Amino acid sequence: MKKTHITKLDDFLVGGIIEGSSILFSAVPGVECEAFGYQILNEIIGDGNQGFIFTNVTEPINIIYKFKSYGWDLEKYLNEEKAFFVDGSSKFLGLPRNGKYSIDEINQTEEIILKSIEDIPNGVGIINNLSTLIDLDEDHIIKLIDKWNKKAKANNTILVYIFTKWDYKPELIQDIKDNMDAIVSLNSIEERVIIGQGFMVNASWNHPDNNMILFFVLQPGGIKIYIPKLLVTGSYNAGKSNFVKSLSKKTVPVDRMALEKLPTSIAMDIGHVVHDGFVADIFGTPGQERFDLMLDVLAEEAVGAFIMVDLSAPQTFGRAKEMINKTQAEAIPRIIVANKQDLPGALLPEKIRNAMKLDDTIPIVPSIVIEDNGVELALETLLKPLYGE
Amino acid sequence: MIPKIESGIPGFDELTSSNDGTGGIPENTATLIYGPSKTGKSIFINQFIYKGLTNDEPCLYITTDNGYKQFKTNMDEFNWPIEKYLDSNSLYLIDTISDVSEGIPSQSESFIQSCINNPTDIMVKFGSGVNYISKNNPLFRSVIDSATTLLAYNENMLIIRVLKAYLMRVNEAGGTPIIAYTQGSADSIIETMLKSMVDNIIRIDGENLYIEAMNGIGKRSSPYQITDNGIIL
Amino acid sequence: MNNIQSGIPGFDQLTVSELAEGGIPEKSTTLIYGPPKTGKSIFCNQFTYSGLSNQEPCLYVSTDKGVKQVQRDMMDFQWLTQNYIQNQSIYFIDGISYLSGGKFENKNNLVSSSVSNPADLMVKVGIGTRNVYKTSNHFRSILDSLNTLFAFNPDQMVIRILKAYLRRITEAGGTGLIAYTEGITDPKTEKELKSLFNNTIRLDGQNIHIKSDYEDFNEVKTLESAYTISDKGIVVN
Numbered sequence: 039m040k041k042t043h044i045t046k047l048d049d050f051l052v053g054g055i056i057e058g059s060s061i062l063f064s065a066v067p068g069v070e071c072e073a074f075g076y077q078i079l080n081e082i083i084g085d086g087n088q089g090f091i092f093t094n095v096t097e098p099i100n101i102i103y104k105f106k107s108y109g110w111d112l113e114k115y116l117n118e119e120k121a122f123f124v125d126g127s128s129k130f131l132g133l134p135r136n137g138k139y140s141i142d143e144i145n146q147t148e149e150i151i152l153k154s155i156e157d158i159p160n161g162v163g164i165i166n167n168l169s170t171l172i173d174l175d176e177d178h179i180i181k182l183i184d185k186w187n188k189k190a191k192a193n194n195t196i197l198v199y200i201f202t203k204w205d206y207k208p209e210l211i212q213d214i215k216d217n218m219d220a221i222v223s224l225n226s227i228e229e230r231v232i233i234g235q236g237f238m239v240n241a242s243w244n245h246p247d248n249n250m251i252l253f254f255v256l257q258p259g260g261i262k263i264y265i266p267k268l269l270v271t272g273s274y275n276a277g278k279s280n281f282v283k284s285l286s287k288k289t290v291p292v293d294r295m296a297l298e299k300l301p302t303s304i305a306m307d308i309g310h311v312v313h314d315g316f317v318a319d320i321f322g323t324p325g326q327e328r329f330d331l332m333l334d335v336l337a338e339e340a341v342g343a344f345i346m347v348d349l350s351a352p353q354t355f356g357r358a359k360e361m362i363n364k365t366q367a368e369a370i371p372r373i374i375v376a377n378k379q380d381l382p383g384a385l386l387p388e389k390i391r392n393a394m395k396l397d398d399t400i401p402i403v404p405s406i407v408i409e410d411n412g413v414e415l416a417l418e419t420l421l422k423p424l425y426g427e
Numbered sequence: 428m429i430p431k432i433e434s435g436i437p438g439f440d441e442l443t444s445s446n447d448g449t450g451g452i453p454e455n456t457a458t459l460i461y462g463p464s465k466t467g468k469s470i471f472i473n474q475f476i477y478k479g480l481t482n483d484e485p486c487l488y489i490t491t492d493n494g495y496k497q498f499k500t501n502m503d504e505f506n507w508p509i510e511k512y513l514d515s516n517s518l519y520l521i522d523t524i525s526d527v528s529e530g531i532p533s534q535s536e537s538f539i540q541s542c543i544n545n546p547t548d549i550m551v552k553f554g555s556g557v558n559y560i561s562k563n564n565p566l567f568r569s570v571i572d573s574a575t576t577l578l579a580y581n582e583n584m585l586i587i588r589v590l591k592a593y594l595m596r597v598n599e600a601g602g603t604p605i606i607a608y609t610q611g612s613a614d615s616i617i618e619t620m621l622k623s624m625v626d627n628i629i630r631i632d633g634e635n636l637y638i639e640a641m642n643g644i645g646k647r648s649s650p651y652q653i654t655d656n657g658i659i660l
Numbered sequence: 661m662n663n664i665q666s667g668i669p670g671f672d673q674l675t676v677s678e679l680a681e682g683g684i685p686e687k688s689t690t691l692i693y694g695p696p697k698t699g700k701s702i703f704c705n706q707f708t709y710s711g712l713s714n715q716e717p718c719l720y721v722s723t724d725k726g727v728k729q730v731q732r733d734m735m736d737f738q739w740l741t742q743n744y745i746q747n748q749s750i751y752f753i754d755g756i757s758y759l760s761g762g763k764f765e766n767k768n769n770l771v772s773s774s775v776s777n778p779a780d781l782m783v784k785v786g787i788g789t790r791n792v793y794k795t796s797n798h799f800r801s802i803l804d805s806l807n808t809l810f811a812f813n814p815d816q817m818v819i820r821i822l823k824a825y826l827r828r829i830t831e832a833g834g835t836g837l838i839a840y841t842e843g844i845t846d847p848k849t850e851k852e853l854k855s856l857f858n859n860t861i862r863l864d865g866q867n868i869h870i871k872s873d874y875e876d877f878n879e880v881k882t883l884e885s886a887y888t889i890s891d892k893g894i895v896v897n
Contacts, residue, residue, distance in 0.1 A: 096774060135547075231786070231790040616843065
């Protein structure tokens with residue numbers, strides 16, 4: 039088993055990638071994908087193996103530059119002959135070849151990759167990228183993948199395919215997937231625009247897992263996973279603490295938790311929730327105005343916000359409206375949790391819309407938090423628009 | 428105001444003058460000169476670069492139809508001697524068709540040989556040429572005579588990509604490129620691609636010269652003649 | 661149905677109807693095509709500048725010319741972009757300068773990509789749309805042009821890239837204008853291309869032909885007029 043050293047990816051792969059297996063990184067257009075291939079190569083070579091990169095989208099020199107931008111030294115591995123390029127790009131662009139092997143005619147691709155796999159038993163080969171190969175020879179692509187994977191298995195070489203999921207026929211995509219031992223889907227999290235990226239793993243050697251891990255690609259740094267923040271905010275006494283407690287199985291009271299950036303005297307509730315594949319941290323912010331600065335800071339990093347409103351206290355609606363505007367500026371999804379609907383004098387949830395002059399895009403979920411009523415629905419409503427495809 | 432460079436063809440600068448009074452080829456723009464064969468495209472180009480050479484504007488010349496010997500003869504015919512410019516490295520010639528056995532001067536700093544069916548090699552040599560020439564002089568002229576032969580010897584789309592890279596390099600270095608092409612010598616897709624990649628399009632058909640497109644001015648035309656001194660409008 | 665100002669004199673007057681004021685339908689996609697050198701890029705730049713002057717940011721994907729050349733082209737018509745680049749009203753993706761051998765300085769809203777690496781192009785389009793959307797959800801988007809994409813990728817791949825690009829723009833609520841030179845692909849691809857758009861504008865050197873697909877009203881509207889290129893840009897008569 040070869041570790042990728044990419045946090046959480048190895049966990050989902052139950053340790054790492056089994057030698058000789060094929061793994062497909064399938065990305066929705068717009069989601070960063072190459073970095074996974076490059077980082078895996080870098081880590082596996084770093085662990086003492088060999089590798090190659092087959093490129094048909096950019097010249098080798100650009101890949102060396104890309105590695106540098108992540109803080110990795112590919113040139114060293116090239117010089118030490120631990121890594122080599124299969125250059126499928128330069129001839130196409132009319133540029134000088136650069137690599138141990140170079141592909142001058144498309145029909146040489148099959149043989150040269152087979153040779154490359156042979157050259158690095160127990161190593162890793164990166165194919166960047168598969169989509170470009172499909173257009174050059176759609177009818178034979180499955181046979182090609184099959185031949186390469188068989189050779190890789192015989193040689194104990196891992197093959198990592200980078201694939202952009204353009205508008206291909208579903209049958210073709212399924213055929214490709216059926217030929218792979220593991221599939222990592224790279225998806226976008228969208229609210230009109232891409233606000234996040236996540237990966238999901240499905241390997242033949244693990245249980246199917248539908249959890250999505252959000253990630254960034256940092257320069258330098260490479261792939262960094264990201265646990266999103268959900269804010270729970272609202273006017274004083276709207277029920278925030280109870281909401282946080284109800285959402286998460288374990289709330290971490292503030293006096294036991296070391297908050298790096300914030301003074302510990304501030305009352306904040308922090309919890310964790312795993313819902314439908316998302317791991318998230320929940321931050322309940324104090325409602326008093328003097329903590330608004332914190333709200334600004336947290337809102338910058340939050341992917342969603344619950345704005346709690348006390349239905350029985352209309353005098354607090356203005357304050358809640360203020361908080362809606364703050365989160366709106368960051369273009370993050372937010373919903374109103376209209377709490378305490380059981381109390382006398384409580385307004386009907388929909389009446390709030392008029393009272394606060396909210397447009398139809400903000401969902402309002404009624405709740406009685408202390409009875410655990412409406413909490414699950416609120417979570418689902420907030421997270422629903424975040425599932426992009 | 429779009430700066431122009433003198434074309435060296437009598438009547439051309441007058442034909443292409445814009446509101447501010449200056450005429451010629453707009454500086455740092457790409458020009459395609461095309462038409463049926465034997466209408467004077469090479470003569471136009473040679474006249475253009477010779478004007479530049481006499482104006483201290485170096486020239487980067489990629490020749491695919493005529494080897495060095497023929498090129499020198501052609502220039503001498505119109506009294507445009509180029510030896511001294513080759514010697515002084517103002518004229519940088521990349522000869523893609525002469526055979527080594529043809530008894531030409533051995534490669535010097537400014538006379539380089541390449542191979543018509545190796546566009547990669549041509550581009551590498553061209554890249555060195557641009558670096559060399561633009562070091563001392565940002566204003567230079569650059570020629571490909573002709574795209575037709577390049578297309579005949581190589582996969583067409585590859586040549587389009589190579590030409591795109593060529594035009595981007597010359598533009599970045601501040602030069603003014605001109606490409607010759609024989610109308611109808613490649614399929615219409617390639618021909619349209621070529622036209623869409625340049626800024627100015629000149630067509631000559633043996634009798635008239637047509638400005639089909641030029642930055643800053645509309646369509647113009649004029650009859651022309653080939654004389655002992657070159658083309659005149 | 662809302663229309664946005666095109667910025668081309670005469671165009672808005674030509675396209676006015678009982679259904680809407682003149683201009684380009686908001687949140688729609690338009691293909692501007694025609695023979696080489698008929699003013700398509702000028703139209704795109706004019707449209708961009710009109711938006712910028714109206715506080716509408718622009719996502720500009722340039723695959724034929726590098727950013728320096730585009731700025732120079734716009735300056736020829738007095739459309740000064742320096743300030744808009746500085747205050748981040750434009751997000752510029754330069755897909756071709758990588759061929760020129762010059763140094764490219766990536767900035768926050770000025771990035772380099774490659775026409776031969778469409779996956780990378782789309783990553784930058786994703787970041788770009790998020791960027792302009794944060795400024796305003798009324799934004800314009802230009803792709804000038806499909807030509808170089810067709811030179812560097814198989815035809816079907818370009819169609820796929822285009823579909824993904826149009827989806828991204830319309831999802832974010834932008835108004836897209838994409839340029840293409842007629843005749844650089846085969847008729848079948850060209851037909852497929854045109855079918856992906858709500859509206860098409862054809863510039864043939866003398867006349868402008870506008871075709872608009874009003875989905876809601878189940879009709880296709882066509883208009884025609886003469887046009888010229890002046891030193892202030894395109895003028896429709």
